Amino acid sequence: MIKPLDLRRFTGFRALTILxxxxxxxxxxIVAIYSFNDSTSITRWGGFSLxxxxxxxxxxxxxxxxxxxxxxxxxAIGAATCATIIATAAAVAMNRAGRFRGxxxxxxxxxxxxxxxxxxxxxxxxxxxxxxxxxxxxxTIFIAHLVFCIPFAYLPISARMQSVPDVxxxxxxxxxxxxxxxxxxxxxxxxxxxILSGFLLAFIISLDDFLITNFVKxxxxxxxxxAIFGSVKQGIKPNIMAISTLLLGVSxxxxxxxxxxxxxxxxxx
Amino acid sequence: MAAxxxxxxxxxxxxxxxxxxxxxxxxxxxxxxxxxxxxxMAIYSFLTKEFRGGVIWEITLAAYDQFFLDxxxxxxxxxxxxxxxxxxxxxxxxxxxxxxxxCLLIGFPTAWFIATRNAAVRPVWLFLVTIPYWVNLLIxxxxxxxxxxDTGPLNEFLLWLGVISEPLSLINTNFAxxxxxxxSYLPFMVLPVYAAVERYDFALSEAAADLYADxxxxxxxxxxPVVKPGIVAGCILVFVPSLGAFLAPDxxxxxxxxxxxxxxxxxxxxxAGNWPFGAAAAMILLTIVLGVLLLHARAxxxxxx
Numbered sequence: 001m002i003k004p005l006d007l008r009r010f011t012g013f014r015a016l017t018i019l020x021x022x023x024x025x026x027x028x029x030i031v032a033i034y035s036f037n038d039s040t041s042i043t044r045w046g047g048f049s050l051x052x053x054x055x056x057x058x059x060x061x062x063x064x065x066x067x068x069x070x071x072x073x074x075x076a077i078g079a080a081t082c083a084t085i086i087a088t089a090a091a092v093a094m095n096r097a098g099r100f101r102g103x104x105x106x107x108x109x110x111x112x113x114x115x116x117x118x119x120x121x122x123x124x125x126x127x128x129x130x131x132x133x134x135x136x137x138x139x140t141i142f143i144a145h146l147v148f149c150i151p152f153a154y155l156p157i158s159a160r161m162q163s164v165p166d167v168x169x170x171x172x173x174x175x176x177x178x179x180x181x182x183x184x185x186x187x188x189x190x191x192x193x194x195i196l197s198g199f200l201l202a203f204i205i206s207l208d209d210f211l212i213t214n215f216v217k218x219x220x221x222x223x224x225x226x227a228i229f230g231s232v233k234q235g236i237k238p239n240i241m242a243i244s245t246l247l248l249g250v251s252x253x254x255x256x257x258x259x260x261x262x263x264x265x266x267x268x269x
Numbered sequence: 270m271a272a273x274x275x276x277x278x279x280x281x282x283x284x285x286x287x288x289x290x291x292x293x294x295x296x297x298x299x300x301x302x303x304x305x306x307x308x309x310m311a312i313y314s315f316l317t318k319e320f321r322g323g324v325i326w327e328i329t330l331a332a333y334d335q336f337f338l339d340x341x342x343x344x345x346x347x348x349x350x351x352x353x354x355x356x357x358x359x360x361x362x363x364x365x366x367x368x369x370x371x372c373l374l375i376g377f378p379t380a381w382f383i384a385t386r387n388a389a390v391r392p393v394w395l396f397l398v399t400i401p402y403w404v405n406l407l408i409x410x411x412x413x414x415x416x417x418x419d420t421g422p423l424n425e426f427l428l429w430l431g432v433i434s435e436p437l438s439l440i441n442t443n444f445a446x447x448x449x450x451x452x453s454y455l456p457f458m459v460l461p462v463y464a465a466v467e468r469y470d471f472a473l474s475e476a477a478a479d480l481y482a483d484x485x486x487x488x489x490x491x492x493x494p495v496v497k498p499g500i501v502a503g504c505i506l507v508f509v510p511s512l513g514a515f516l517a518p519d520x521x522x523x524x525x526x527x528x529x530x531x532x533x534x535x536x537x538x539x540x541a542g543n544w545p546f547g548a549a550a551a552m553i554l555l556t557i558v559l560g561v562l563l564l565h566a567r568a569x570x571x572x573x574x
Contacts, residue, residue: 097282207405
């Protein structure tokens with residue numbers, strides 16, 4: 001049985017894979033390492049220190065970062081929650097409601113935020129809010145985030161719903177459950193892994209967004225990415241590396257959670 | 270994931286009749302806050318500019334005229350083609366195309382390598398590629414900027430190795446922007462190609478080998494055509510965001526590496542703000558992107574699979 005193995009092997013592919021991972025990780029790992037640098041010069045290594053992390057929380061920029069973090073997390077939680085609810089309803093409509101008028105167009109609409117280039121969405125949103133006289137601020141960021149979070153929440157939720165057979169709901173309805181009861185008591189609990197993973201992905205996407213936020217945020221309001229961008233424009237300082245590493249950690253934790261929840265849900269099936 | 274779904278599950282009609290009602294929030298939010306704004310932006314591109322940002326509601330073709338035609342300093346000379354903005358678009362298309370090419374060059378072997386690991390370690394490899402996909406693009410771009418600065422770790426490392434004797438100035442070059450785009454969107458190539466390769470039936474390779482094809486011939490004549498839908502999907506996922514990218518050209522590039530994203534942004538943020546012109550540039554970008562997506566959809570509908 002040597003032959004089937006050989007068919008899968010191409011010289012150099014392993015090396016290119018390693019190269020791919022090195023390219024993807026090297027910049028992040030190097031910034032994470034330098035965020036622990038004791039030296040004030042950002043490139044000379046002066047020993048291990050946590051002082052830039054202390055600086056993030058207590059330094060002169062601390063209030064700015066704290067407000068930005070509060071804004072970022074509030075918006076991410078709010079937008080991801082609403083997007084998850086909307087996406088769940090949409091997934092039920094697409095997977096469990098038979099045919100209806102506008103179904104194909106609905107799917108296109110859900111995916112639209114993924115297809116329109118981010119810069120176009122950003123410009124269009126700004127023009128829209130200004131024209132209708134909506135004051136740009138936290139609320140406009142929230143609405144814009146909600147819109148582009150919907151497809152990210154929808155994908156895992158819909159995938160999960162497709163893999164849950166509808167026999168349990170059928171049985172419940174044969175026993176005189178109303179459709180709402182069948183949904184709430186049967187489908188929803190079965191959907192929990194998909195819904196959680198959709199929520200987490202929407203949360204990360206909202207937390208990470210820079211471009212659209214930067215257009216609709218209005219004066220004086222910052223989220224973490226816009227605050228970081230503003231500081232970077234004046235040069236990369238060590239405290240930016242520390243806060244970047246923290247945000248990186250948050251993303252990694254949430255992706256990992258989403259990954260394990262999604263896998264746990266699949267293996268149970 | 271979807272492939273494991275039992276047949277018929279998606280045709281379930283348990284909540285028949287509730288479809289439109291359940292879809293209403295999607296229509297409301299995406300309709301009002303995305304479709305409507307894009308339509309409004311289309312209208313804005315035909316309005317007259319107000320000098321302090323914003324618009325005057327008078328219909329004009331001035332924005333498109335400014336984009337495509339040069340009428341001299343006072344606007345009274347015979348119109349000639351204005352190359353500045355077409356050049357910026359052309360550079361963006363070129364950079365995005367090149368990034369797509371390099372992503373495919375590295376992404377396909379990576380996807381193949383991962384898909385041919387045994388089932389126990391495959392998820393670990395895949396997870397390693399997935400993490401950067403979800404990590405903040407701003408932080409990734411800033412990290413790249415830090416890495417390739419004139420006095421950054423990459424130059425220090427190369428100097429220490431003795432490969433170079435003077436630090437390379439990479440920042441503000443087309444190369445830096447290219448590297449940034451490649452690095453930003455590489456995971457977008459690996460994941461869809463992986464999904465296609467994972468479904469590849471190795472009986473095809475065995476058949477090719479029985480007919481005396483070597484592995485590289487099999488790759489060229491059998492594997493690549495079979496996994497083409499995944500490759501095309503990956504190329505679109507890299508090309509489209511690269512074309513309108515803002516962070517990589519803005520943070521890693523300079524005035525000579527200007528791309529569409531920065532051109533549009535400048536119209537709304539900078540002192541030289543010209544909203545109708547920005548809206549027109551955004552419309553042209555959107556048209557190119559929708560054109561690419563439409564071509565792809567049509568090729569798929571024709572049975573391009």
